[in-house]
Amino acid sequence: MASHIKVPPGGQKIVPGQAIPDNPIIPFIEGDGIGIDITPVMIKVIDAAVDKAYGGKKKIHWMEVYAGEKSTRLYGPDEWFPKETFDALKEYSVSIKGPMTTPVGGGIRSLNVALRQELDLYQCVRPVQYFKGVPSPLKHPELTNMVIFRENTEDIYAGIEWAAESEGAKKVIAFLQQEMGVNKIRFPLTSGIGIKPISIEGTTRLVRAALKYVIANDRKSLTIVHKGNIMKFTEGLFRDIAYKVAQEEFGAQLIDGGPWCHFTNPNTGREVTVKDSIADAFLQQILLRPAEYDTIVTTNLNGDYISDALAAQVGGIGIAPGANISDNYACFEATHGTAPKYAGLDKVNPGSLILSAEMMLRHLGWIEAANLVIKAMEAAIGDKQVTYDFARLMDGAEELSCSAFGDAMIARM
Numbered sequence: 001m002a003s004h005i006k007v008p009p010g011g012q013k014i015v016p017g018q019a020i021p022d023n024p025i026i027p028f029i030e031g032d033g034i035g036i037d038i039t040p041v042m043i044k045v046i047d048a049a050v051d052k053a054y055g056g057k058k059k060i061h062w063m064e065v066y067a068g069e070k071s072t073r074l075y076g077p078d079e080w081f082p083k084e085t086f087d088a089l090k091e092y093s094v095s096i097k098g099p100m101t102t103p104v105g106g107g108i109r110s111l112n113v114a115l116r117q118e119l120d121l122y123q124c125v126r127p128v129q130y131f132k133g134v135p136s137p138l139k140h141p142e143l144t145n146m147v148i149f150r151e152n153t154e155d156i157y158a159g160i161e162w163a164a165e166s167e168g169a170k171k172v173i174a175f176l177q178q179e180m181g182v183n184k185i186r187f188p189l190t191s192g193i194g195i196k197p198i199s200i201e202g203t204t205r206l207v208r209a210a211l212k213y214v215i216a217n218d219r220k221s222l223t224i225v226h227k228g229n230i231m232k233f234t235e236g237l238f239r240d241i242a243y244k245v246a247q248e249e250f251g252a253q254l255i256d257g258g259p260w261c262h263f264t265n266p267n268t269g270r271e272v273t274v275k276d277s278i279a280d281a282f283l284q285q286i287l288l289r290p291a292e293y294d295t296i297v298t299t300n301l302n303g304d305y306i307s308d309a310l311a312a313q314v315g316g317i318g319i320a321p322g323a324n325i326s327d328n329y330a331c332f333e334a335t336h337g338t339a340p341k342y343a344g345l346d347k348v349n350p351g352s353l354i355l356s357a358e359m360m361l362r363h364l365g366w367i368e369a370a371n372l373v374i375k376a377m378e379a380a381i382g383d384k385q386v387t388y389d390f391a392r393l394m395d396g397a398e399e400l401s402c403s404a405f406g407d408a409m410i411a412r413m
């Protein structure tokens with residue numbers, strides 16, 4: 001297969017464990033739908049922040065790599081995720097991507113999920129913070145300040161499922177009935193079947209990462225969100241293992257006989273509470289009592305729902321960033337999808353992808369540039385220079401296009 005990736009001259013590879021070069025090569029996937037609008041704006045804003053922060057001493061060398069619809073146009077109709085793209089994302093370690101389309105029902109499986117699995121990006125980290133002036137349905141949106149650690153490789157996202165009435169579904173149902181004594185499948189002839197693997201290892205490494213984050217960032221609590229009352233051996237296992245990690249690896253002590261527990265942050269002396277909440281109750285609690293929640297650790301599907309719900313509390317998924325992280329690689333991406341009805345209109349909010357890139361700058365240790373991005377975002381929103389999603393809810397705002405919002409940020413750096 002022909003190669004379409006052009007390595008930018010003058011850039012250097014990021015090598016895990018070594019110092020970040022001043023001229024790193026960062027692969028990016030433009031993304032489907034609104035990817036064509038938001039990705040160039042993100043690059044322009046980040047380049048401006050880096051230039052302003054370091055006066056030309058540091059510079060990202062962007063390298064386009066292809067996946068999704070654009071890749072099928074370049075490589076061939078069935079080439080949704082070419083091997084050379086996976087290889088580049090691994091070889092260059094740190095990358096950023098726009099959203100990619102996943103059809104509902106049939107068709108290709110999620111490319112986003114495939115990427116997370118292929119690179120074993122087991123932590124999906126999604127910070128949810130309020131920017132002053134952003135319209136929100138809450139009276140006190142500033143009380144919502146959470147960081148979600150969503151498991152990113154297991155659960156029903158593993159993609160182990162069989163369509164209703166398929167040979168596979170029939171076989172699995174027969175196995176369950178005949179060999180496992182299952183007699184509770186309500187409509188065995190017409191049921192689709194999905195499998196939900198949740199492991200001790202997968203849960204342990206995620207909770208460990210979340211608690212390390214809590215300690216490094218002096219956060220006050222970790223809430224384990226699960227549906228363990230119903231799915232005892234998957235979601236319930238997740239809860240039990242999370243408490244076990246807190247106790248065995250971080251020295252947490254039971255509060256009043258447990259299961260809640262607490263330990264002292266060794267860096268700051270602050271008490272950290274580790275507690276749990278059942279997912280349905282959690283979704284009403286975050287609306288009614290957001291200040292009681294801080295860092296969240298949860299399973300894959302719960303984390304997907306919680307991400308969009310919490311994003312709405314602070315103004316919507318136009319401003320909801322994220323990172324997919326493993327022990328070796330990091331790929332940054334927004335929480336939202338391809339919003340197809342807005343594709344190519346230069347209309348949507350590029351904020352989520354810009355803030356995802358801001359997380360990437362922090363990951364590289366380029367704190368000054370990251371701070372400039374935040375400052376510029378706050379200033380543009382403060383001046384009511386916003387995209388349609390905020391403008392429709394704000395009095396006296398000027399509605400800007402996607403690209404004009406990027407320019408408004410750059411003008412305020």
Ligand SMILES: NC(=O)C1=CN([C@@H]2O[C@H](COP(=O)(O)OP(=O)(O)OC[C@H]3O[C@@H](n4cnc5c(N)ncnc54)[C@H](OP(=O)(O)O)[C@@H]3O)[C@@H](O)[C@H]2O)C=CC1
Pocket residue numbers: 034098099100101102103112317318319333334335336337338339340348349350351352389
């Ligand atoms: N990681 C990824 O790549 C993801 C991919 N997807 C995929 O994206 C496709 C579309 O999914 P869908 O369920 O419509 O969800 P989307 O997140 O794409 O869009 C839903 C709605 O959210 C709002 N929205 C999304 N992005 C922005 C933005 N940048 N600025 C302002 N508003 C925004 C819009 O609301 P309004 O209509 O109110 O203006 C939009 O109609 C699917 O194929 C899905 O699988 C979904 C999520 C993540």
Ligand SMILES: O=C(O)CCC(=O)C(=O)O
Pocket residue numbers: 100101102110111112113304307335337
């Ligand atoms: O892969 C997809 O299409 C959707 C993924 C998603 O919603 C998410 O990761 O938040």
Ligand SMILES: [Mg+2]
Pocket residue numbers: 304305307308335
């Ligand atoms: Mg989602």
